[in-house]
Amino acid sequence: MITYTKRFDSRKFDETRPMEAKVGVIKRADGSAMFKIGKTVAIAAVYGPKALHPTYMRNPEKGILRCNYNMMAFSGTGERIRPGPGRRSREISLVTEKALASVLDLSEFPNTVIDVFIELIQTDSGTRCAGITAAIMALADAGLIMKDMIASVSVGVVGGKVLADLNKEEEDFENGAVDIPIAITHKDNKITLLQLDGLIKKEQLYEALELAKGSCAKIHELQRKALMEKFTQNGI
Amino acid sequence: MVSELKSYIESLLSKGVRADLRKLDEYRKPINVEYGISAKSAEGSAKITMGDTVIVAGVKFGVDKPYPDNPDEGSIVVNVELLPLSSPDFESGPPDVDAIELARVVDRAVRESKAIDFKKLCIKEGEKCWMIFIDIYTINEAGNLFDAANLAALAALQDARYPKYDEKTGVVAYDERTSKPIELLKIPISCTILKIGNNLIVDPDLEEEKAMDARLTVATADDDTICAMQKGGEVPLTTEEVKKIVDIAFKKRPELLKYLKK
Numbered sequence: 001m002i003t004y005t006k007r008f009d010s011r012k013f014d015e016t017r018p019m020e021a022k023v024g025v026i027k028r029a030d031g032s033a034m035f036k037i038g039k040t041v042a043i044a045a046v047y048g049p050k051a052l053h054p055t056y057m058r059n060p061e062k063g064i065l066r067c068n069y070n071m072m073a074f075s076g077t078g079e080r081i082r083p084g085p086g087r088r089s090r091e092i093s094l095v096t097e098k099a100l101a102s103v104l105d106l107s108e109f110p111n112t113v114i115d116v117f118i119e120l121i122q123t124d125s126g127t128r129c130a131g132i133t134a135a136i137m138a139l140a141d142a143g144l145i146m147k148d149m150i151a152s153v154s155v156g157v158v159g160g161k162v163l164a165d166l167n168k169e170e171e172d173f174e175n176g177a178v179d180i181p182i183a184i185t186h187k188d189n190k191i192t193l194l195q196l197d198g199l200i201k202k203e204q205l206y207e208a209l210e211l212a213k214g215s216c217a218k219i220h221e222l223q224r225k226a227l228m229e230k231f232t233q234n235g236i
Numbered sequence: 237m238v239s240e241l242k243s244y245i246e247s248l249l250s251k252g253v254r255a256d257l258r259k260l261d262e263y264r265k266p267i268n269v270e271y272g273i274s275a276k277s278a279e280g281s282a283k284i285t286m287g288d289t290v291i292v293a294g295v296k297f298g299v300d301k302p303y304p305d306n307p308d309e310g311s312i313v314v315n316v317e318l319l320p321l322s323s324p325d326f327e328s329g330p331p332d333v334d335a336i337e338l339a340r341v342v343d344r345a346v347r348e349s350k351a352i353d354f355k356k357l358c359i360k361e362g363e364k365c366w367m368i369f370i371d372i373y374t375i376n377e378a379g380n381l382f383d384a385a386n387l388a389a390l391a392a393l394q395d396a397r398y399p400k401y402d403e404k405t406g407v408v409a410y411d412e413r414t415s416k417p418i419e420l421l422k423i424p425i426s427c428t429i430l431k432i433g434n435n436l437i438v439d440p441d442l443e444e445e446k447a448m449d450a451r452l453t454v455a456t457a458d459d460d461t462i463c464a465m466q467k468g469g470e471v472p473l474t475t476e477e478v479k480k481i482v483d484i485a486f487k488k489r490p491e492l493l494k495y496l497k498k
Contacts (some may be wrong), residue, residue: 025375026290026321026322026375026376027288027376027378028288028322028323028324028376028377028378029321029322029376039276039277041273041274043321043375044321045321045322047320047324050324068320068328072274072292072294072371072373073294073296073315073369073371074274074277074278074279074281074294074295074296074369074371075274075277075278075294076277077277077410077411078408078410079296079298079408079410080296080298080369080371083315083317083331083371084330115320117319117320117321118321119319119321119373119375121273121274121292122273122274122275122276122277122278122281123276123277124276124277
């Protein structure tokens with residue numbers, strides 16, 4: 001097996017790609033945000049809480065969080081993606097929903113729905129993580145009560161090395177890569193998204209989890225800054 | 237509610253002013269075109285800001301079999317998604333009739349102006365041709381999607397470069413882009429005019445669209461040729477009104493054209 005000694009884009013093993021975060025990018029939404037990591041660009045908008053229709057779907061105990069992850073038809077590598085939800089995007093929408101719901105207090109909004117729409121404009125791996133990172137900022141921008149913030153990043157193993165924020169080249173590494181998308185809460189470092197594909201020893205997994213914490217802390221800093229910027233602008 | 241809004245807007249317009257202080261034939265500012273917003277993924281892409289309206293468009297190339305009735309031609313496919321991300325009024329699901337109308341009007345302007353010579357998209361007669369997919373997405377809906385979508389599509393087409401194509405294997409190498417642009421023989425510019433009461437206005441915002449009696453989109457291929465039209469709304473237009481609208485569309489053409497790169 002070839003060992004991976006230097007990353008394709010010469011980043012350090014624990015270094016994420018350059019990141020950018022902005023809050024309030026869609027005027028008509030109740031909350032919105034953009035998150036860019038490397039060449040992956042995600043935007044998210046939040047609408048709600050609002051009355052849920054049809055009424056039989058309402059839950060008198062708590063509100064419902066509904067997420068929709070989508071890659072724009074031109075945003076993939078290679079051929080145009082046929083518009084409309086496929087199996088992949090539906091699964092990602094589901095795990096995104098669970099990752100975000102864990103920090104929201106939905107019992108505050110019975111009988112309502114909160115819609116979160118995530119769109120990928122350009123992609124280069126790590127799209128679900130970028131989507132979650134943008135979506136939680138949009139939820140905060142919408143003024144929803146949250147127990148904690150979430151940041152999300154993908155970590156993995158390429159050529160025997162544990163590393164942060166795999167890019168497309170690393171994901172497609174010839175000898176196989178392990179890809180682990182994770183979302184972590186800020187205050188108490190709890191995991192709200194965890195997926196893995198590839199073969200990995202448990203020691204390496206533990207190492208990867210630690211690495212994810214470090215990267216998520218950095219992302220969180222950026223999220224906080226972007227939110228502060230928006231709210232200082234508005235004179236709050 | 238709507239009738240109150242309508243009478244308010246009408247009374248303003250009859251005095252020659254609009255709620256945001258624009259003249260009746262004045263577009264919102266800023267109009268901004270940003271090229272290459274998805275340069276890594278799409279062969280061509282652009283983002284249009286027109287007042288608060290924001291739209292992105294991307295171009296993807298595909299290789300397909302020519303349609304049997306035009307075996308020596310390629311073609312374009314225009315799709316519009318009115319994203320629920322962009323407005324509380326839009327719902328999830330496949331494109332509804334408004335999205336379809338918008339896509340077809342954008343398509344018609346490009347197609348009928350002969351901006352693209354479809355024969356040049358032919359790779360091998362009867363067997364292989366280029367298909368150009370133009371996908372348009374609303375990011376923030378704040379009125380006049382027709383004109384913003386038209387500009388977005390044109391900008392994405394201007395930005396596009398063909399990917400490498402291996403004729404022997406029939407494989408498109410999407411990661412290897414050539415320097416070959418899509419040759420645009422015309423720049424079809426769409427100008428949408430609303431009739432509210434007895435007034436004609438360009439670039440309507442959301443409130444003005446709610447108060448609309450009739451709508452006419454006029455796409456001009458050059459300084460004296462019209463290439464597409466589409467009337468909307470339930471109130472009829474007089475011939476005189478149509479003539480006035482056409483004049484406005486020609487007058488506005490150079491102004492909108494200057495936002496696109498040469």
